[in-house]
Amino acid sequence: MSEPAVAVIGVTKIFPVPFQRRSVVALRDLTLRVSPGQIYGLLGPNGSGKSTTLKIILGLVPPTKGRAEIFGKDSNLVASREAVGFLPESPYFHKYLTGEETLRFHGKLGGLRGAALKNRVEELLALVGLTNARKRRLGGYSKGMLQRIGLAQALVHEPALVVLDEPTAGVDPAGAGEIRDLILHLKERGITVLLSSHLLGQVQEICDRVGILANGVLVREGALDDLLGIENQTELVLENASPELLGEIETLASKRGARVLDRRRPRTSLERVFLEATESPREQTRRDTP
Amino acid sequence: MIRPRHRAFSLGRIVAITGNTLTELTRLKVFYVLLLFALVLIGTSIFMAQLTFQQEFQVVKDIALGAMSIFTSLLAVVTTARLLPQEIEDRTIYTILAKPVPRVEYLLGKLLGVLLLLALSIIAMGALFFIVLYLREQTVLYETTRQMSTAPPEQMADALRAVRASAFSAGLLPGIAIIYVKACLLASLTLFVSTFATTTVFTTVVMVFVYFIGHLQGIAREYWLQNNSAGWITKSLLALVALLFPDLQLFNRTDDIIAGNAIPLALFLKTATLGLFYTGFYLLLAWSLFFRKEL
Ligand SMILES: Nc1ncnc2c1ncn2[C@@H]1O[C@H](COP(=O)(O)OP(=O)(O)O)[C@@H](O)[C@H]1O
Numbered sequence: 001m002s003e004p005a006v007a008v009i010g011v012t013k014i015f016p017v018p019f020q021r022r023s024v025v026a027l028r029d030l031t032l033r034v035s036p037g038q039i040y041g042l043l044g045p046n047g048s049g050k051s052t053t054l055k056i057i058l059g060l061v062p063p064t065k066g067r068a069e070i071f072g073k074d075s076n077l078v079a080s081r082e083a084v085g086f087l088p089e090s091p092y093f094h095k096y097l098t099g100e101e102t103l104r105f106h107g108k109l110g111g112l113r114g115a116a117l118k119n120r121v122e123e124l125l126a127l128v129g130l131t132n133a134r135k136r137r138l139g140g141y142s143k144g145m146l147q148r149i150g151l152a153q154a155l156v157h158e159p160a161l162v163v164l165d166e167p168t169a170g171v172d173p174a175g176a177g178e179i180r181d182l183i184l185h186l187k188e189r190g191i192t193v194l195l196s197s198h199l200l201g202q203v204q205e206i207c208d209r210v211g212i213l214a215n216g217v218l219v220r221e222g223a224l225d226d227l228l229g230i231e232n233q234t235e236l237v238l239e240n241a242s243p244e245l246l247g248e249i250e251t252l253a254s255k256r257g258a259r260v261l262d263r264r265r266p267r268t269s270l271e272r273v274f275l276e277a278t279e280s281p282r283e284q285t286r287r288d289t290p
Numbered sequence: 291m292i293r294p295r296h297r298a299f300s301l302g303r304i305v306a307i308t309g310n311t312l313t314e315l316t317r318l319k320v321f322y323v324l325l326l327f328a329l330v331l332i333g334t335s336i337f338m339a340q341l342t343f344q345q346e347f348q349v350v351k352d353i354a355l356g357a358m359s360i361f362t363s364l365l366a367v368v369t370t371a372r373l374l375p376q377e378i379e380d381r382t383i384y385t386i387l388a389k390p391v392p393r394v395e396y397l398l399g400k401l402l403g404v405l406l407l408l409a410l411s412i413i414a415m416g417a418l419f420f421i422v423l424y425l426r427e428q429t430v431l432y433e434t435t436r437q438m439s440t441a442p443p444e445q446m447a448d449a450l451r452a453v454r455a456s457a458f459s460a461g462l463l464p465g466i467a468i469i470y471v472k473a474c475l476l477a478s479l480t481l482f483v484s485t486f487a488t489t490t491v492f493t494t495v496v497m498v499f500v501y502f503i504g505h506l507q508g509i510a511r512e513y514w515l516q517n518n519s520a521g522w523i524t525k526s527l528l529a530l531v532a533l534l535f536p537d538l539q540l541f542n543r544t545d546d547i548i549a550g551n552a553i554p555l556a557l558f559l560k561t562a563t564l565g566l567f568y569t570g571f572y573l574l575l576a577w578s579l580f581f582r583k584e585l
């Protein structure tokens with residue numbers, strides 16, 4: 001196996017509670033690996049330690065025990081952050097900066113200058129669909145726009161890994177869908193994505209692999225197909241099937257030693273109904289307005 | 291992308307953070323303080339119509355330099371105290387430090403942003419002050435010429451020279467420079483306090499204490515030394531106090547200047563160096579705490 005994009009090795013994190021004798025164990029002996037090219041979802045209820053894990057990976061919080069690595073470089077080293085971009089949980093950024101200024105600033109921190117910086121900012125504004133909102137101050141951005149500018153700043157120095165803390169939290173379904181598409185687009189370009197979420201439905205659609213945290217312990221981990229797939233069952237969706245055809249299929253199945261367990265009309269998701277119902281009037285304005 | 295090797299220290303990144311901090315601060319309308327300064331100046335000029343011109347210039351300088359000292363100190367503490375908490379609230383501290391930016395560069399960039407803001411403010415206040423002083427000088431000159439229109443030319447020339455001498459003097463500039471250095475020191479100390487403080491209010495309260503202790507400690511020390519022979523324990527204790535609570539009285543050189551005595555160059559250099567030393571020292575202290583701070 002190639003070098004993991006992220007390795008968390010035996011990490012325990014204990015937060016002391018000020019002026020009290022007790023302390024909070026946020027993570028307990030956590031070990032985690034993210035392979036390059038994957039979309040990895042870190043799931044868990046609020047307070048389960050997702051953000052803490054991500055901050056330890058980025059060297060923002062030192063672990064009490066254990067260590068973390070990004071492409072083999074210890075997270076304590078500043079140089080490990082060359083290869084990673086981070087979108088923190090509910091970012092607001094500097095309200096007085098415009099979208100373009102925000103990207104330029106973060107680009108400079110990533111070592112970009114001059115024409116390269118200018119081109120990269122253009123490219124990213126287009127990628128996240130904020131070209132028309134570039135001159136507006138972030139104070140007037142919607143939640144979805146903030147998340148997209150946040151994603152853009154995480155990508156500005158072309159990192160091989162992006163870490164996203166709750167990228168779709170608080171964003172409406174259309175906005176969440178756009179962010180999901182962006183994440184899939186990143187995967188196509190070979191970028192590894194580590195994201196945290198407590199919104200399971202959204203994760204299910206895009207993650208290759210998930211880990212489930214509960215009270216700071218990784219209780220389940222594996223490829224999404226392995227976790228969700230039922231080994232010996234197959235789903236079949238037909239259009240315009242007559243009752244006779246269904247009967248024939250059932251007989252055929254029993255002849256071959258299989259069995260039809262369930263027969264039902266598939267239902268579209270509430271999300272899709274919502275999206276279809278709200279789509280048309282929003283289509284032109286959606287991308288750049290709150 | 292072909293990536294140049296990571297630079298452990300980059301001036302470009304610091305400049306970016308400094309610029310960003312300055313932009314953020316200037317857009318926060320802190321310059322209303324300058325408006326207040328202008329009002330104070332204009333207010334004093336109005337109420338002084340009945341004084342002699344020497345007295346009048348004296349009062350204008352006294353009030354202007356005093357206001358500059360208080361306003362820059364205030365600006366230094368208030369803007370720096372909210373710097374880190376605000377960045378945490380906006381989450382920008384995470385996006386910045388998740389980039390390959392060493393924490394010392396971050397602190398340095400932030401502090402330089404404040405120092406630049408303070409420099410701009412003091413330049414603006416100084417300019418305003420000199421304009422007011424110049425305008426008053428011109429009025430007094432005009433009136434003197436009119437009143438003495440019948441006097442012999444030498445006498446008139448003497449009178450005009452006296453007016454000019456008591457208005458602007460080059461000695462004001464080092465005085466203003468020292469006010470600036472004091473503000474730098476306070477900003478750096480505020481940054482240090484804010485690395486371990488949990489709230490902006492706490493930082494501000496601590497700094498108010500430091501400000502008063504800093505101004506009083508010189509007097510207290512002299513009094514103490516007068517009544518006690520200083521053993522090495524006392525001396526090191528006093529040195530420690532002086533390190534954490536800088537003797538701010540040292541930076542109040544304005545009384546002499548207003549009285550017309552220029553600060554000797556050696557004393558000016560000594561004071562400025564001391565102030566910059568303190569500024570650097572507090573930055574180091576801030577870094578030592580910020581280096582491994584959980585964010
Ligand atoms: N700076 C901190 N100080 C004290 N406790 C903290 C701190 N950060 C997080 N915690 C605690 O650690 C636990 C995990 O928090 P977090 O990682 O933010 O969870 P999640 O992101 O999954 O919602 C929570 O119980 C939280 O209260």
Ligand SMILES: [Mg+2]
Nearest residue numbers: 050051052089
């Ligand atoms: Mg969280």
